[in-house]
Amino acid sequence: MSTPERTPMSGFRILLARELRANLRSALSWMVPVAGLLALTCALQPSFAGNGGLLEAKIQAMPEAMRRGLGLALVDFQRPAAYLAANFLFVSLTGALFAALLGAGVVAREETLHTAELLYAQPVSRAQVLAGKAAAVALYALAFPLAMGAVAVPILAAVAARPVEPGLMIALFAGAAAVNLAFAGAGMLAAALVREPRSAAGVALALALGTYFVGVISAIAATAAPLRWLSPYKLVEPAAIVARGGLDPVAGIALVGLGLALVAAAIAGYRRRDLHA
């Protein structure tokens, strides 16, 4: 019996499946240690909350500008969401680094591994390839805060004396997800535009770290305050989310839109690039 004629799969689906599988180990190697550290941090919440406010008083004694710069504007370790917000920096920063490096890696890797000749000689457009890769990166960029939330919320709910505020928790991790998406797009664009693919990871790393420090400086120096718009972290700052009672939807939408725009720019830039194997 003859095999029925099969139509080719769309490049988007093929690349989405391929990149999800190819990057699973890398994603886990980022998520597991950070989740472990977050679990430890959350488990220690009663200790921080039960020291009679000594630690909070010490932090409050720091100059306000420095507290703002370090994301410690709101210090209330009794309240689980505020406690998490005060300790959220490593979640935000590692998530952004992971997303930026992943975004850069999925694009640059075809040239650094010299597999571009295999892949792009197939009957598939570069736009489809990059869209499939972008979708996989976006899923991992979202999976990162989702996994952190899945670790943090149950532990805080179990150990904290005061109730966990689910809406605020979701807002904190949604903010991190929005930052991750923006940096994933930035990483892809960096890889699409740099002349030397091996340097893409370095550029992505510089973007994720550089914009964080720009955000710190914008909070410390009043004259540098407009620079906060250059730092995605500042648009969804955890302390501000808790103080506000939720995520600023404009900031969230702006970051997601920025991520999409950067991916679109990466596709546009990559479509006419000469690929040297």
Added chain:
Amino acid sequence: MDAIATESLVKRYGDRRGIDGVSLRVPAGSLFGFIGPNGAGKTTTIRILLGLLFPTAGHARLFGRDVVADGPAARAGVGYVPGESHVYPDLRVGELLAFLGRFHAGDPRRRRAELAEALDLDLGARAIDLSLGNRKKVAITAALQHRPRLVVLDEPTNGLDPVVRAGLFDLLRAEAAAGTTVFFSSHALAEVQAVCQQVAVLREGRLVAVDDVEALRGRETRRVSASFERGGSAEVLAGLPGIDRLSRDGTAVTFLYDGAMPALLRALAAAAPSDVRIEEPSLEEIFLRHYAPRAPGGHHVDA
């Protein structure tokens, strides 16, 4: 319809020359050779055909479809064996071939198994652990598993042992017999002669000739080296018809020869050299002999 058609194709890398005005037509169903010395622009031409590089000027079409404006459709049903075969380090051979097969219509599993058996390729091996030759086999299987209507091979025999090389040539002849167009790029004239019917000659980025392989074979050139350390006289050889580029180095002479072999052997016997070597010359020597501007032979293409 032509499987491949290029018009005045130009590629420059900044100030560096890639190819310069290549106009080429490869009829569908043909076994077509593409030869030239290293750096002639063969790989550049192939990478433009496959959408990996963009031409500075000119056009290229596969089965009538423009490779830039309509790239994915142009590459449908095309198999490609790159000059250097690289693999994804996380995949096994079977997984890599399945991944590449998904981009094409049809079910490639049966043909993949046939090719793997013919090439003695272990589908369960980790691709990253393969030798250069086995990676080349993976590339050949990937290029042929979906029964392409055009297969483009860029120096496909690099890393293959003579037995596998012969097997590849048989495979290509069988593919061509089934209607597949074979575009075979090489710097080894003997390989192209073994497989192809027609050949295009590229030199310094320009197409200098398109010939039947038989015509090329009819102008076979040999490099002859003779030494006269223990007597004999090279003077007898100097007047032999068919000699070109004769050079002397002490007691040794070297020349290209495309005349009748019995005449050469008689002349060598008369010259009585102490040692003789007759070998295939380099492509560059053949090009200089047959395809240099104003040289006779072949129908020259204005480039």
